[in-house]
Each structure stands twice: as C-alpha cells, then as structure tokens.
Amino acid sequence: MVVGDIATGTEVLVIGAGPGGYVAAIRAAQEGLDTTLVEKDAYGGACLNRGCIPSKAFIHGADVVHEAATAEELGIHADPAVDMSQMQQWKSDVVDQLTGGVEKLCKANGVSLLEGTAAFEDEHTARIAHGGEGQGMETVEFEHAVIATGSRPIQIPGFDFADDPVLSSADLLEMEALPDSLVVVGAGYIGMELSTMLAKLGTDVTVVEMLDDVLPNYEADVRRTVRSRAETLGVEFHFGEGATGWEEPGEGVIVTTETEDGETSQYEGDAVLVAVGRQPVTDTLDIEQIGLEPNENGFIETDDRARTDVENVFAIGDVAGEPMLAHKASAEGIVAAGVAAGEPAALDQQAIPAAVFTDPEVATVGLTAEEAEAEGFDPAVGEMPLRASGRALSMADTDGFVRIVADEGSGIVLGGQLVGPNASELVAEVALAVEMSATLEDVAGTIHTHPTLAEAVMEAAENAQGQAIHTLNR
Secondary structure, three states: OOOOOEEEEEEEEEEOOOOOHHHHHHHHHHOOOOEEEEEOOOOOHHHHHHOHHHHHHHHHHHHHHHHHHOOHHHOOOOOOOOOHHHHHHHHHHHHHHHHHHHHHHHHHOOOEEEEOEEEEEEOOEEEEEOOOOOOOEEEEEEEEEEEOOOEEEOOEOOEOOOOOOEEOHHHHOOOOOOOOEEEEEOOOHHHHHHHHHHHHHOOEEEEEEOOOOOOOOOOHHHHHHHHHHHHHOOOEEEEOOEEEEEEOOOOOEEEEEEOOOOOEEEEEEOEEEEOOOEEEOOOOOOHHHHOOOOOOOOOOOOOOOOEOOOOOEEEOHHHHOOOOOHHHHHHHHHHHHHHHOOOOOOOOHHHOOEEEOOOOEEEEEEOOHHHHHHOOOOEEEEEEEHHHOHHHHHOOOOOOEEEEEEEOOOOEEEEEEEEEOOHHHHHHHHHHHHHOOOEHHHHHOOOOOOOOOOHHHHHHHHHHOOOOOOOOOO
C-alpha cells in the first residue's frame, strides 16, 4: 500500500544532514525559524559516517600500533597484534555515538527531521521521496532552502566502485581484514592519509600518481617531509603515471599505468584503492527547476553569504566549492542560517584552516609567502624547526616545522604552514591570529606553556622579527 502524498510547510528547508546541513538546521532553529532537515542516508553525512571520523579513528589505531612497535630507542619493546574486526567495531561505536548525537541535538533544538531524497519543483517547493517501497512522496513548501548535499568519491575511467577489487575510501574504511598489499591511485590528502595508515598496520602499499609529487597543493618542503616519512614506513611511490586499467589474474589485482610518453607499468596488490578526490552531489536535486546549474567543476556558485543566484536558496559545504572541508561547511551553515534570519552574516575565507592527517600531520591557514607577495605584501617569514623543540624531542617526533607569514610593515599575521605532531591542533592559534589581524608581536608576546609544541608558534613569530631565542634568526 502506498502512503498518500502529503504537503507540509516550513520556513527553512535544509537538504542534507552532514556537517554543513545539520549545523545550518540547528542554528536556523535557534534563530527562531521553523526548520526542516531532510536526509536520505545517515545523520552526520559522509564526514561522520564514511570519511573524517572513521578515517581518524583508524589513523589513531595505526599510530598506537606503530608507536608501540618502534619504541626501542625509548627502551620499549613490543610486538603488537592487530585485530581488525575489533578495531572496526570500535570505529563503528565512535561513529554511532556521534551520529546519534547529531539526531538528538537536532530534535532538542526543535528541528523537524525527514528521511528521504529532496528535489526542487520550483523556488519555494520541493518534493521528498521517502525511502523504501510504498513510502510515498511528500511536498514541502519553504521560504528558504539550504542545499547541503555534500560530495562523493570520484570514479576514474575503467575503475568502477561496483567491482569487488576496486575500493573507494568509504569501502576501505569498512574493511574487516587488512589487505596484505594494496595499490593506491592518487597521492592527494585522502590517498596519503590512508596509505600512511595502512603502512603502519602492516600493509604493503604502492602509490601511483599522475603528478610529480604528493599533496600537490602544498609547498615543496611540506611535500618532501610527508613523502620522506611515508617512504620510511615502506610506501612505494610511482609519480607521473596515470592508472588506465586493471585485471584479475586469479588472486588479487594487477593495475596498469601509463606515462605521458606512453610507457606502461603494472603493479600488483590484493585490491586497488581509487583516491583521486571527491565531486559534488547535485544530480538528485533537479536544480534546473529553479534556474540553477553547476559550474564547469560541478559546484553551485555562491557569494560570501552562501547565497546562490536564486535569492532564497543557499548552498553550503562541498557542493558549494573549494575548500571541501567539514569545518568550512559548518561555518557556511551558520552564515546561511544567519542570513535567512535577517542577520548581516558573511564568511571570511582567509581564516579557514586545512589539515592533512598524515605522519607527520600538515596544517595550513591563510597565505603562504609566495601568495602574500602575489597579493602585494612584503612578507616577513619566521620558522621554528621541531628538531629544536624540547617537547618534540621528548616525544621522539622531530620531523617538521612551524612557519608564520606576516606583513613586514604592519607585522599583521597573514598565514602559517605547520608540519609535525598535532599540527592540526596547533594551527588554531595561527588561524585565530589571522582572523583577528593579530601581529607578530601579539603572538610572540603571548607567554606559552613550556615544554609544549605550541612554543614553536611563538618562536616562529619571534624568528620573523629577528628575535628568536631557541633557533637561529633568518
């Protein structure tokens, strides 16, 4: 029996309950707006269920294994055994706790929840197809809509995720047993995080990449540090090669690659992970019904208030363009909700940090020295190598550095690049400095706890002023 078509109304309709959508919905409800949140799959979106959280859980597990197995210098001798089934259960418990928390928070803030897939009929109406046979359709009229449908892994020609040996990042994070060997296509942040994790857990990893290095959007010394550590862990790299196909000779898979000159190579593994990036999800929305269409990169274009070309429709998160980061999505969700409530909210793109959870971690915010110069600044650059950090030495983890970029004349901090343990945490101080237009003197004059890794931020600021104590001044 088919449930009859019903019609409801709401002030704000949020489509997608990822880190952008659920934040937008909660904030809109807090602003006193009647808010409805539609999700077709699982609360928390790809980040909580298939990306950020499960990958970091496994990365933490891999770090524990690796640290225990390689601590002979500290007088610690161990040979840890990995039970992937138990680690998988632990990861799932973490995910379930967070996704369940999102649902409770939405309800506690008065957000109405709908399960289904939303598609636009016009600028003030959407149809919700409820999942499952006989579940019917629902029409929702709205004053404002927020598109937060996120992204999915990119497939490359010849590598279909429906085929058993071809894995997406989400597939890999559901593994119940470790592969003995794996071919990874792509050395961007997803490929490098997962390759490093698997190498620490004992998998033989071979990475093929079309470009000439890892992490193509980062500076050379950042890339070099991450690549060198990965090689030390046993990761094998082949640059300048694109994956063109695969075959199953019996057990496992053979991946064929080709260079620009037409030279081919083959690499064997138990499976192949395709990690070449993510693409926005817009194909379920019927956005042409409201006069919108994605740009050439598949994104829905917005202004700094998260508004699309349709005045009452917002787009946030991965679907709205780079950087495709969960925290950027959340920030945009707060902006969209504020604008819908009539507030003068806007997003400052300069102070959005990014982190890569490799070993060592990488984190950046704001401008590099080269970018600052291109924008007309005279950059002052300060750096603190972690090999001079007492805390890093006491952790036996000294690869990396903290770099701060500022304007020479005013001393205002413009950005920072951090490589090392806990870089993803340390970058928050630099991000705050960029956000509030703090100066080098502000950062250097702030007393930092000793001994900590955070002292390296202070020392980098002092170095940019030629006043560093614990490292040589430039």
